[in-house]
Amino acid sequence: MVGEKSQWGRPLMDWTAKIYRNCLAYGDDLPFAAGKADGSYATNGKGHWTDGFWPGLILLAYADTRDPALLASYERYVPFLEERAANDAERNRANGCLPLDHDVGFIFHFTAVYHWMLTGSEASKRTGLQAAQVLLDRFHERGEFLRAWNDWEGDSPDFREEKKGKAIVDSLMNVPLLFWAHRVTGEARYRDAAERHVRRLRGLIVRDDGSTHHTFNFNPETGEPIGGKSVQGYADESCWSRGHAWAIYGFALAGRYTGDRQTLLAARKCAAYWLGSLLPDGDAPWDFAAPRNERLPIDTSAMAVACCGLLELAARLPDDAAALRQGAERLASRLTGAHAAPPFPRAGAFVLHGCSGPAYKKGSREEASGQYRNADQPLIFGDYYAYEALLRLQRGSLMLPMGFDGS
Numbered sequence: 001m002v003g004e005k006s007q008w009g010r011p012l013m014d015w016t017a018k019i020y021r022n023c024l025a026y027g028d029d030l031p032f033a034a035g036k037a038d039g040s041y042a043t044n045g046k047g048h049w050t051d052g053f054w055p056g057l058i059l060l061a062y063a064d065t066r067d068p069a070l071l072a073s074y075e076r077y078v079p080f081l082e083e084r085a086a087n088d089a090e091r092n093r094a095n096g097c098l099p100l101d102h103d104v105g106f107i108f109h110f111t112a113v114y115h116w117m118l119t120g121s122e123a124s125k126r127t128g129l130q131a132a133q134v135l136l137d138r139f140h141e142r143g144e145f146l147r148a149w150n151d152w153e154g155d156s157p158d159f160r161e162e163k164k165g166k167a168i169v170d171s172l173m174n175v176p177l178l179f180w181a182h183r184v185t186g187e188a189r190y191r192d193a194a195e196r197h198v199r200r201l202r203g204l205i206v207r208d209d210g211s212t213h214h215t216f217n218f219n220p221e222t223g224e225p226i227g228g229k230s231v232q233g234y235a236d237e238s239c240w241s242r243g244h245a246w247a248i249y250g251f252a253l254a255g256r257y258t259g260d261r262q263t264l265l266a267a268r269k270c271a272a273y274w275l276g277s278l279l280p281d282g283d284a285p286w287d288f289a290a291p292r293n294e295r296l297p298i299d300t301s302a303m304a305v306a307c308c309g310l311l312e313l314a315a316r317l318p319d320d321a322a323a324l325r326q327g328a329e330r331l332a333s334r335l336t337g338a339h340a341a342p343p344f345p346r347a348g349a350f351v352l353h354g355c356s357g358p359a360y361k362k363g364s365r366e367e368a369s370g371q372y373r374n375a376d377q378p379l380i381f382g383d384y385y386a387y388e389a390l391l392r393l394q395r396g397s398l399m400l401p402m403g404f405d406g407s
Contacts, residue, residue, distance in 0.1 A: 008394040011336040014343075015387055019061045021344045022054075023073040028080070030054050031348070034356040035378040039347025047097030049106055051084060053384040056110025060387055063118060064395065074115065078124070081111050085130040101150045102138055104131040105174030110384070113180055125184065132181035135174060136193055143223025144196040146171050148215065162229075165220035169205050169212055169243040172198065172250020179257040198254045202266045204228070205247065210273030211239035211288065212247045235362040238289030242302035242355075244274060245284075249309030255316050267313050268320060274306055275327045281338075282330045286355040286375065291367075297375035299355040300339045301382030307331040307389040332393060335386050341378060349378030351386045 022031075031041035033050040055077040062070040083091060085108060087100045100107070108131035115124040138147045145167040151160050175194040182191035204216050204225055213228030213236075233240030251267035254260070277288045284306065285292065286299040307328045314324035341347040357374035360366035366373060 006394055008332065008336070008390045011340070012387075012390040012394050015350050015390065016061050016065065018344045018348060018350065019057055019070070019387075022348045023058065023070070025345075025348065026054065028076040030077075031380050033380055034354070034374070035349050035380075037352070037376050039341035039349040039352055039378050041348050041378070041380065046080065047092075047095060049098070049101070049103035050380055051081075052107040052110040053380045055081070056114065057384050057387055059111065059114050059118065060384075060391060063114075064391060071119070074111075077111070078115075081108065082123070082127050085112070085127045085134075087134060099150055100131070100134050102135060102146050102148050102168075102171050102174055104135050105177040106381075107131065109174075109177045109180065113177065128177070129181055129185065132177050132190060135177055136181075136190060139193040139197070140165070140218070140220075140223055143167075143218040143225075144200045145216075145218060145223075146175070146193070146197050161220075162217060165218040165223075165226070166215050166229075167197075167201060167205075167218070168215040168231075169201070169250070170246050172201060172254065173246050175250070176253050176257065179254075194254070195258060195260075198251070198258075198263060202251065202263060206266055206270060210269040212244050212270060214240045214243045232358050234287035234290045234358070234360070238287050238362070239273070239277075240287050241274075241284045241299050242286075242305060244270060244288070245302045245305035245309060248274060248306055249312060252309050252312040252316060256312065264313070264316050267309070268317060271306075271310060271313055271324060271327070275323075282334050283338075286359050290359070295370055295372075297355050297359045297372055298353055300335060300351045301354040301356075301379045301385070303331045303339075304335060304351065304382050304385035304389055307335070308385050308392065311389065311392045328389065329393065332386075332389055335389070347378070349380075350383040352376070352378050354379035354382045 026043055029043040030045045030051060031043055031054055032045035033048060035041040055074055058070055058074040092099055108128055112124040112127035115121050116128060140147055148166050148168040148171060149163045175197055178190040178194035205213050214230040214233050216228050217226040219226060230236045230238060230240060232243060247270045248267055251263050255264035255267060278284055283298045284302045286297045290296060310324045310328040314321040335351050339351050339353045341349040341352050354377050355375045356377055356379055359372040359375045
């Protein structure tokens, strides 16, 4: 069990205790992605892009404690994850599960892949490789990008057409699944697709000032670039903070796998924009371009992701390490202080004040009225990255799933 050798020891111990208690509360169910403002989560949340975060949290705690009770709690989810990786259309419909898309890294790298790393489970290795193939099948050869979302009924005809040629910044956090698949199989097709996708987004998603587009559209037939758009952010020209955090961490991880300095410099450019754009108290607004006023929602999930990304980048760029780590520690201090959830049992969450989706759009009725949506919520992925950040700060050398380099 982790000790209290630094300021992060106590909150890490408290959060680990919550994981034990949540294991009892959740059984073999999953919390929904977004909880209530009081820090509680409803369960029966299976079938979404967030399926890997709660089981992944259990594995992170197991990696730190090596308590077999935690491993047993994680392994209750193995049958569900195996069925999820099969991605059978009829089973998905029967179980209310969305078909898999480019977010398979979020689901299976934290779970099946990490379970294999920790235990040597061949079954989990097969599940991870099955998921990697799902992701590889989304690679657009001409456009050199991984297609993001599936065709969802209920979307407008224009958006359904647009999605045929759309890549999004979140995908940078899923390509490590392809790098891992290359490492364990030796098949270059996985690494080739991952490297080409990262290069493509590095050249198109990152703007000159270091800000980022949320999504980028391509001609679905020819692969020619069209331009940047935003679904989650304030406006097409804005910078959605969680997407920007995905860019920092995703480019840093790609740099770890490839050693490519241009990719690491892209991460550093994004990090510089992030650190220069925070609110005076160190919080991240939900979108960096949203008008700044006393009611501006923040997004602690973006802060948690960026904290991990800054620490990963600090390990790759020694000359910048001190400033990057300082930035990460400031974020962690806010997460464990001003934004910490109440103790269990009132709250199963670690961190409050997340923003799960667009709080409002530029010029919208919600913006004018101040009736914001998707704000002031605990988010299971915010909890995941906040816990990972504390493990990085407290333990340093702890093996982490997205940082696995095969050595």
